[in-house]
Amino acid sequence: PGTYMKDFCSVDHQTICQPCEEGYYSPEHNTFDRCEQCSCQHGKCVRTNGTCLCPSGFLCSNSTCSVCEMNTCSVEEKPKRTEHPPGQYLYQCEPKCPEYQYFDSKEDTCKPKTQCITLGLVEKIPGNNTHDSICQKPHDNNSVYMILCFGFVLLSLTLFIFVSHTCWRNIRKQAANKKPIQAVQCKTSDFHLSKEESGFQLVIQDESKDSSSLSMEDLEKVSSLS
Secondary structure, three states, X not given: OOEEEEEOOOOOOOOEEXXXXXXXXXXXOOOXXXXXXXXXXXXXEOOOOOOEEOOOOEEEOEOOOOOEEEOOOOOOEEEXXXXXXXXXXXXXXXXXXXXXXXXXXXXXXXXXXOOHHHHOOEEEEXXXXXXXXXXXXXOOHHHHHHHHHHHHHHHXXXXXXXXXXXXXXXXXXXXXXXXXOOOOOOOHHHOOOOHHHHHHHHHXXXXXXXXXXXXXXXXXXXXXXX
C-alpha cells in the first residue's frame, strides 16, 4: 500500500514499486502504474488509505476530513465535536480542565486551584481557567482601626490649622482698617512763595490795616457827637 508499480519484474530485476506522489494514495497491493488521487482540499492525504489529515491548528469539517476549518479555541480550551447533519462536524470550545482546576500552559496540564481557606488565608484574586488563586493574610482589625483613627486626627489637625490661619488673617485685616489717620502739620515756612505772591499778600495785609484804622476813627467821631 502507498505505492504503485513502476516496472514489471524480469529475469534481470524484481518488480519496481514507487511511492505515491503527494495528493495520491494506494490502499492495497496492486499492479497499477499510478496511484489514485485524494479528495483532500486543505489537509494532507495519507498515501496508504487516502484519508485526509488537517494541518496543525485546523479541524476536520466532515467524516473524510476533506475540508478543514480553523481551530478557534484558546489554549485553555478544547474543541467539542458534534455531528449534524450526519457526516458534517460542528465544534464548540469548552474548558480543558474542570471548574476546580486551571490549565497550566507552561506544563500543558491541568492543576488544582489553591484553596486559600484551607491554608488559613483569604482569597485576594480568585482563580480562573488559566490562573491559580492568589491568597493573602487576613486583615488585622486593630490595624485598620488605628489607621482610621490616625487619619481622623490628621484631618482634624489640618482643619484646625486652616481655620486658625483664616481667623488670624481676618483679625489683622480689621486692625489695619481701624488704625487712625494722623494729620500732617505743615509750617508756612515750608512753602516758598514767589515775589508776585508775596507782594499780593502784603497789599492785602495793608488794606486790612487801613480798613481797621478807619473804622476806629469813625467810631470815635460818633461817640463825641453823642
